[in-house]
Amino acid sequence: MKNFILTFVSLCFLQTLMAQQKKQPFLWGVATAAYQVEGAYQTDGKGESKWDFLTNKVGITQFTIGEKQTGNVSINMYDRTQYLKDIQLMKELGINAYRFSLDWSRIIPDGTGAVNEVALKHYDVLIDDLLAAGIEPLVTIYHFDYPAVLLQKSGWGNPEMANWYIHYATTVIKRYGHKVKKFITFNEPYIEFFLVENMLNAQENKLPAKEYYMSQMQKAHRQMMTNATVIKFYHDLKLNGEIGIVLNLNPAAPWDEKKSADVKAAKFQDILINDLFLDPLYKGKYPKIALDSLKKYNPSFKATAQDMAFIAANKPDFLGVNFYAPSIVKGEDTPMSLKWLDNNPDAVKSNIGPVRPEYLYKILMRLKNQYGNPKVFITENGTGYVSEDVKVDNKINDPMRADYIKRHVEWALKAKKEGANLNGYVVWSGWDNFEWVAGYTKRLGLIYVDFATQERTPKLSYYEYQQIIQANKGL
Structure with a gap:
């Protein structure tokens, strides 16, 4: 009996030890996206991308900031000499993860044609350099950008886009899947289809905003189906890792809780931003009010x-949550006459209002209580204050x-504890960079970048x- 008890205790101890060994460390990291930081426009056989086209030929930033700016040089992170210095800054920061994206137009310049081996080798070396530094690569396969030649074929408006993306994504997974343990299929479909493209539509005076907004849903659904297909492919390979998707989740609150129109508008926007993508992933259906x-x-x-059954059957292994601020919403009498759908900046104060970190806690608890508590990483969280990002005596004081x-970390960890x-x-982000339609006018980095000299200077927030x-x- 004594021997039996000792054996039982030993087994329990061994199981506990094995469980502890299997437990993954909490990841602390910074994030970037290829177009926003790499630069190296047309270098090493890179093809023109959608954002190359939008910035260089359309001049998208002229619509938003009144000045043509591009990511042609950005912060030069394609250059290994530069990014090795940046990896050293990551090590000094103490992070153990780096989220970055691959550039489809580098890897398959024509979108559907030959693979560019030079680009594949570049990312091989980057991944190896990160692993050698003890930093886990969180690889985003697609972050808003794709070869411009596919844009001329209507991009996600073309049913063939799913096959083009699948070819690209499976090429990447087969190449790097043995050493990259976390892939992300897509970044923020809501932002891509319902904000940026809706803004372009408004500038070109095409469909009325409401009709255009809803027409985009077929593109979003195509991307959700493609997401499920790539997740299935990844799982079928039985790789020792995980694959997920990143959503921007922004709880909506009424501008005035006493006004029924604002309450109704906030509820509707909350569904369109959050439930529209969470429900198919975790409940196998789109929310009724959206349908x-x-x-x-x-x-x-x-x-x-x-x-819907296929999407639900191929759930992501983890959900990436991008959170910046809640949406504070004004509305009219009925949901579908929301002023925000007509691009009225005075109607909705979203992502520019007061800092509300408790809403990050709320969205994490909502995932726990309403969506089966999926594995979550906060994959983006940050802010930019123009008044703070000024270099004085070689220092940047950004309290x-x-x-x-x-405060956001405190509220996030509160949700974890609960x-x-x-x-x-x-x-x-880790570094100031090209911030999409805001160009270089808005800095969100922990590290200040002098865009003329490429000099890096850690800010106060870096040390915090x-x-x-x-x-x-x-x-």
Whole structure:
């Protein structure tokens, strides 16, 4: 009997030890996207990308900031000499993860043709350099950008786009899957289809905003189906890793809680931003109010029962959550006459209002309580204050950004302590860079970049984040 008890205790101890060994460390990281930081426009056989076209030929930033700016040089992170210095800054920061994206137009310049081996080798070396530094690569396969030649073929408006993307994504997974343990299929479909493209539509005076908004849903659904296909492919390879998707999740709140129109508008926007993508992933259906709106403004929208079953059967292994601020919403009498759909900047104060980190906690608990508590990484969280990002005596004092990060981490860890399945926190961004339609006018980095000289200078927030990581090493 004594021997039996000793054996039983030993087995329990061994199981506990094995469980501890299997437990993955909490990831602390920073994030970038290829177009925003790499530069190296047309270098090493790179093809023209959608964003190359939008910035160089359309001049998209002229519409938003009144000045033509591009990512042709950006912060030069394609250059290995430069990014090795940046990896050293990551090591000094104390992070153990780096989220970055691959450039489809580098890897397959013509979108569907031959693979560019030079580009594949570049990312091989980058991944190896990160691993050698003890930094896990979180590889985003697609972050808004794709070869411009496919844009001329209507991009996600073309049913063939799914096959073009699948070819690209499977090429990447087969190449890097043995050493990259976390892939991300897509970044923020809501932002891509319903904000940026809706803005371009408004500038070109095409469809009325509501009709255009709802017409985009077929593209979003195509991307969701493609996401499920690539996840299935990844799982069929039985690689020792995980694959997920990143959504921007922004809880909506009424501008005035006493006004029924604002309350109704906020509820509707919350569904369109959040539930529209969470529900198919975790419940196998689109929210009814969204479908009713689609039938009214886009009768041709199709999402079959088989589609929804396929999406639900191929769930992501983890969900990346990008959170910056809640949406504070004003509305009219009925949801579908929301002023924000007509691009009225005075109607909705979204992502520019007061810092509300408790809404990050709310979205994490919502995932826990309403969506089965999926494995979550906060894949973007950060802010930019023009008044703070000024270099004085070779220092950048940005206490508001430092406070923003500190408070959001506190609320995120509160959710974790209360059972949310949170496994990592990633700041947007490690470096000041090209911020899409804001160009270089808005800095969100922990590290200040002099865009003329490429000189890097860590900000106060860099050191605040460093202390946060050191204080939470036991997670």
